[in-house]
Every structure is written in structure tokens, then in C-alpha cells.
Amino acid sequence: MAADRVTTYDVAKAAGVSQPTVSRVFSRSTSVDPAKVERVRAVARELGYIPNLVARSLNSGHSFRIGIVLAYLKNGFFGEALQDFSKALNKQGYSVTVYFAGNSSDDIDGIIDDLLADQVDGIVLASISLSNALVTRVRKSGIPCVLFNRGQSDPDVSMVTASNFMGGKQATEFLIKAGHMRIAHLAGWRKALNGVDRRDGFLAAMEEAGLEPLACIDCHFRRTVAMVETRKLFHQKVVPDALFVANDHMAFGVLEVLREELGLRVPQDVSVIGYDDAPMADWKTFDLTTVRQPLPQMIDATATMLLSEIADPSRASEKIEIPGELIVRGSARMPAGVTRMTAKP
Amino acid sequence: MAADRVTTYDVAKAAGVSQPTVSRVFSRSTSVDPAKVERVRAVARELGYIPNLVARSLNSGHSFRIGIVLAYLKNGFFGEALQDFSKALNKQGYSVTVYFAGNSSDDIDGIIDDLLADQVDGIVLASISLSNALVTRVRKSGIPCVLFNRGQSDPDVSMVTASNFMGGKQATEFLIKAGHMRIAHLAGWRKALNGVDRRDGFLAAMEEAGLEPLACIDCHFRRTVAMVETRKLFHQKVVPDALFVANDHMAFGVLEVLREELGLRVPQDVSVIGYDDAPMADWKTFDLTTVRQPLPQMIDATATMLLSEIADPSRASEKIEIPGELIVRGSARMPAGVTRMTAKP
């Protein structure tokens, strides 16, 4: 069925020009007689010629492909991220190939091999747990690389993160201003920098206000763990009057426990603040006050950064932290003077 | 920084063999002296040689890449699908490149060009609205292609779908057996075959039982639309005692309206059944009875089908429909003798 691939030679012959001329028409490297351009284009269209990117890659050294390494996609956040990435990079003529790494480092090692074999022009490492050895390996390969939403101590690697510290601090200050005194934090995962930073922001805000955290518990970003810990917290002598939860996903579980199991009213009895502004956060069922991850800006910064590194591989690494935004809804008591935000842009 | 790429020539020279021999070692096409194999492997490892897939593609005509075309990824369903696809295909030595098509057909036309230029070995068209002309174009290109979760009238194209008709019928029969008489359906989108099939399953079950549908409303798979329509339904003279909603996403919104706005109890006052078994469906907040999309089997079937078409492009197209499974939870009244399912596999 597959009519044999049409090549520049076929087009050249049919258009009465040389093969390099056809090539020039499609790569617009140097000028070609406008009349010929038109003729070549017409013939090409008629024959159904489409430039073979593989051949172009081989001798140009650019594959026009970007590899993006992800751990999971079940979480909607990364799906959205991937989609936006892809669109941003497609616009620049790149296509995006995905590589999934379970969090085992063997996987990741194999994936780096794949990335190298596939000759990608650039790599986005999104939220995977990675060893320094790994980052070193990628760097040594010389392929431009940006870490997305994943902190790393290595100073030589570019990265884009949300300002988790500030976000945690902001959320906590909001609770404090609203008059809460017994504030607990259901934290992320102590091995994930974003969780740690949110926690540190929480602790910093508490200390500045001269308050003692009622609790600060590692919940591994897992909803069920957060639910268990919430039950425990409310069976103690002194119970919290506010909870700062390290992500929305856990916060939804926490709300469920508070309302359905413990019969508490939110925010009258307990205030809850989450993190991420997941799409469900503004459903009336949850109506969750939360810190929004500035996803579009993060994507944008990452894509831009990666593309400039591809354009000039010698440029210094860069680290960008993008501030979050507190989205005020109904799950946390409001400090005087603050009003609810209505529309979600 | 980027040490120049190590090629088979470099390895050959360092190992004291010819370039073709190195090639043979890595493509294990014909036999090579075991001693040399080992030496070449050792040298390659030391030099950090990795076969260049681009060069291999150019020469062999196989890119070992699969293109998957998606409309959206915000919906968790496709994120999961993409991940599973990628894993299944990686296992067979393919990498997966994603292409996003908004639902405009211009987009899609451009994407086909990209797919052709990128020389993908196979295409998965996942849930995008596509014209017959488009499918024709893909077919004419000779690239193997499978439609995933998207029906199409064209008999010559392979596809894998969930059995939406049976699923809709099953859900409806469940409601009927539980004694409901005033059943309404909040449908998907009349231009999407999966929505239409679910609706037809609903109508078939009703007819078989000799019942008149109380309503059957196109909600475009949009949560907010479903919420509006729910309000309307319950402001009529005769109100439903059961709702079959065309996907979980809408069902969550419907539950919200029923409980929070209308003060109804589920399932005592109204039964609700959804479709998809989204991860949130088993949260206690929703506890939604729903029809599970048999995603793993669908992925599996699609990957297998695509790979066999790649292996033998002349093989006939195939259509597979995979039956769904009713997951019984607490949002719908239970017929006598039916018990709740507990574990989610």
C-alpha cells in the first residue's frame, strides 16, 4: 500500500532542477530563484513529498526532538504540564518524546541510554527522584537539560521550580492572621524538595509569629496517609484549629475525614489550606483555599530555558523560582479585610 | 563539553576490528566470534559508545518510534493511558512521541505531516475527533494505525474501543432491577461515538424493560452542563429517582448538586451511576457506582494490534471491543441479592 517514499530526487527530477535545489527550497538555507521555488513546491505537493526528518537529523546533528522524563502521569498536574510543554515546543518545531521512569534508579539509567540513542536535542527531567550521579551523567553527555519542579543541590544544572518555601509561608501566615493558634502541618515527603520547602515555609512563618507548631507530620504526599494522620490528630487532647496540607490531593482526603467522620465544620471548626490548586479545588464540594502552582509560567520558563541552552550550549546554568499565589476560597477562615476570590482565571 | 559522539568507527579502531563487525555486535544480525563480541562490548562501554538510532533509522527504514495523537491530557484517563502505552511499547524497543491535536481539523492535518516527517513506525489516534478524509490520508501513507477509544465508520481501519453500548445497558439494567422507574440519562456528546453508544445502551435497556426514559439530555461531557441540567430536571413536575450519567466527571458534579443544593440523599432519594471508574470514584465523598473502562486490556490490545500491523503491514484491519465492568459502590440503590464490591483491583 505504502507508495514508496518520495525523496528530493524524485521532486528534483519532476521539477527539472537538481536535488540540492529541492533541499534548499525546503530548508531555505540560501536563496533560490522564486520561480523555481514555486515550481518545486507545486511538484512536491503533487507528489506528496514530505522532508524526511531522520535524514535531516543525521547530518545536521539536530533531531528536533525533546525528551521529557516523567515518573507518573496519573496525577493530573503532569498531564497538563506535558500537554503545555508539547504545545510550546511544537511551536518551535520540536516534537516531544516521553520517557517514563519508575522511581528506581536502574530505570532511569536505562532511560538516559535511550535518550542518548534517540539523539534528543534537549531533556526535561520532570519531578523524578534523581541521584546526583545521574545529573552528572546527563550533563557529561552534553545534552541541554532542565529540571522541572524538582530541586537539586547541583549548582551546574538549570532548573525551574515553584517557590514552595514562600508558598508554605504565605499559606501559614494567612492562617495566623485569621487568628488560628493551634496549627498543624501535614507535610509532603521529606525526600522531595518541594515538600520540604513547603514545610520549611510553614515552620518559618510559625517561628516569626512566635507560635509553636501543633504538629508537622510527613505524609509522603499520600492521601490515605494524610487521612490516617488527621484522625490521629483529632483524637489527641489538644486538637488543631487549622491544618496546612502539603497538596490538594491530600487535602481532599483530609476534608472528607473532618466532615464525614469527625462531624466537624470547615472552616468554622477547622480551617484547611491545600497546595497546587488542582482543578477540583474549586468544586463546591471542596471549595479549597490553596496555593496555586504557577504552571503556565513554569512551563514557559522551562521551555525558554531549554531552547536557549540548545541554541547556546555553553551558556551558564540558571535557576528560576516562580512564586505561587494564594487562592482564597471557603475552606479557611478569613483574616479581617480579606475577601474571597471569585473567578479562576 | 559534549565529547564528540563516539561512533562504530571509533570503537572498531580501538578494538582492532572493522566497523561492520562493531555494527554486527550491536545489531546481532549474523554471528561474530564470541571473543570479539566481548572485546567490542568492553571497548564500547569504556568509550561510552551508544548506537545512533537516527542513523539506524535512516538506513533500516524503521524509526522505532510510535506517534500517539491526543486531544487532551487534563482528563486523568488519557494520562494513564499514555503512561501505560509508553511502558508497553518501550518494552518492545519503541519510544513514544506525543502529538496534541486540538479538535480543529487543521491542527490534525498539520500533525499528520509531522508524523510523516518524523517517520514514525506506527500511529495511535486516541480519542480525537477525526474526519474520514483524515483516516484515509493516514491509511494512504501506509503507516500502521490504530484508533483507540474512538469509533469510526471506516471498515478498513483497526480500532479498539470499550464496549460502551453494553456498559450503558448494564448500568441501566442495574437501576431497573433495583426498582427504579423514573430514570433519566445525562448523556455525553452526540458527536462522540462513545457517548452515543452509552446512550443507545441506556435506551435499549429501557425499551426492553418497557420503560419510558424520563429524559435523555446531551451534556457534552461537561460537568457544568450536567449540573445545570440536573437542576432543571429536579424542578419539573415529575422528578427522576435515578440518573445514569455518561461519565464520572459529570457524575461528581451531579452528586454535588443533588446533595448540597437540592438536599437530596443518595441513594435513598436518587440513585446515580457514572461511567469510567475515575480514581476519585471510590473516595468516600463520592462512593460512586460506575462502569469501569477496562483500560489495561484496551492498552494491551492496542499495542499488540499496532505491533502486529507494523510487523506485517498487509494484515487485515481488526476491530476489538472490550467489555466494561460495573463497579458497585454506594451511590445507587442495590437490587436484591447484589452486594457491594469492596476491593478495587
Added chain:
DNA sequence: ATTGGGATTGGGAGCGTCCCCATGCGCGAC
């Protein structure tokens, strides 16, 4: 009319790999 210069053009090599083919080598059989 001749020449110089810029714009176009075609020839040819090469990107890294795999495949076809011919060579060479070793070993068993006569």
C-alpha cells in the same frame, strides 16, 4: 564589447549505520 561581482546552481562528499557481496581462513574429508 569585455569584465567583475553577486546571486544561483549542481557536483560531490559525508552524517552513522546496516546490508550485500566477495574474500579469507580453518578444518574435515578424500
Added chain:
DNA sequence: GTCGCGCATGGGGACGCTCCCAATCCCAAT
């Protein structure tokens, strides 16, 4: 001891394109 036979090996040519460079052409200027 010589002749095959077969397997391992290397040479050379593709794959489709881009790039370099030399050749050509046209036109203006001398």
C-alpha cells in the same frame, strides 16, 4: 597433501538529506 565447504570478516555502497565549494549565469559598469 590437496580440495572443498562454510563461517567469520572487511570493503563498498546505499539510506535522504545538508553543506561546502566550484561552476555558471546575468547584468551593470567600464
